[in-house]
Amino acid sequence: MRNSKVVMNIIIGVLLALCVGTFLFQFKQNMDLKEDFNLKNSRFKEAKSISKRLGVLEKQTSEMKYKEDILERRIPFNEKHPFNLMKLLSKAGGEAGLRKIVFKMNHNFGQADDSGMPFQPGAGGAVPQVQQTQGDQLSEFSPNPENIFLIFEGTFPQTMAFIKKITSWERVVTVQGIEIKREEKILPYQKVSLSLRAYTFVK
Numbered sequence: 001m002r003n004s005k006v007v008m009n010i011i012i013g014v015l016l017a018l019c020v021g022t023f024l025f026q027f028k029q030n031m032d033l034k035e036d037f038n039l040k041n042s043r044f045k046e047a048k049s050i051s052k053r054l055g056v057l058e059k060q061t062s063e064m065k066y067k068e069d070i071l072e073r074r075i076p077f078n079e080k081h082p083f084n085l086m087k088l089l090s091k092a093g094g095e096a097g098l099r100k101i102v103f104k105m106n107h108n109f110g111q112a113d114d115s116g117m118p119f120q121p122g123a124g125g126a127v128p129q130v131q132q133t134q135g136d137q138l139s140e141f142s143p144n145p146e147n148i149f150l151i152f153e154g155t156f157p158q159t160m161a162f163i164k165k166i167t168s169w170e171r172v173v174t175v176q177g178i179e180i181k182r183e184e185k186i187l188p189y190q191k192v193s194l195s196l197r198a199y200t201f202v203k
Contacts, residue, residue, distance in 0.1 A: 074172050075143045079200040082146050085173070089166065089196075093152060096162040099189065104149040143199035147176070150196065153189040156180070166196070173198050 086103055093101045154162065159180070166173050176195040183191050 070170075073170050075199045075201055076171075077201045079146075082148065082198055082200070085171065085198055086148070088169075088171075089148070089150065092165050093150075093154075093162055096154065096165065097158045098152045098154040098162060098192075101150060101152040104151070143201050146198045146200060148196045148198065150192075150194045152192055152194070153186055154192055155188050156190065159190075159192050159194075163194070171198065 089103075090101055163175060163178075167175065174197045176197050178195070179193040181191040181193075
């Protein structure tokens with residue numbers, strides 16, 4: 001009878017030990033699962049935050065690229081020779097009805113009068129030319145100017161229409177000076193000398 005009680009106590013002890021062991025094992029598993037879940041949840045939130053920041057950066061990059069494209073159309077980068085601009089000028093001149101268009105690059109347009117102010121002598125008198133001051137000198141990040149000198153034949157309305165068109169382009173083109181000469185043999189056309197300036201950024 002006594003032996004039976006001892007065996008029963010042993011069995012009960014083993015069962016209790018198994019229950020405690022099982023509980024501890026499952027508790028550890030639950031803690032590991034919870035830790036793993038918290039880690040993955042933290043990584044998910046971090047990835048979501050990075051994705052959100054990435055979206056903002058992509059939007060900013062897209063906006064910067066759009067603005068850079070606009071700027072490059074206005075002032076191209078690394079344009080060694082403005083051949084495309086010259087083609088556009090020729091086309092615009094033809095559409096305006098101009099004749100005998102001739103290009104000269106970096107031409108020193110104008111002369112100096114007694115006051116030292118550049119001007120263009122012509123049948124209509126002197127036309128002041130834009131003069132570059134010390135404050136206009138190019139800095140390291142300033143666009144480089146490219147002077148283009150045109151000689152052509154055209155009527156006054158044709159010439160004005162041509163100038164109005166090229167100065168309304170997205171590409172920055174400014175008129176630096178103009179000279180108009182009246183020649184009887186080509187009337188109603190006139191001999192026109194036009195000084196233009198375009199710009200390019202050098203990277």
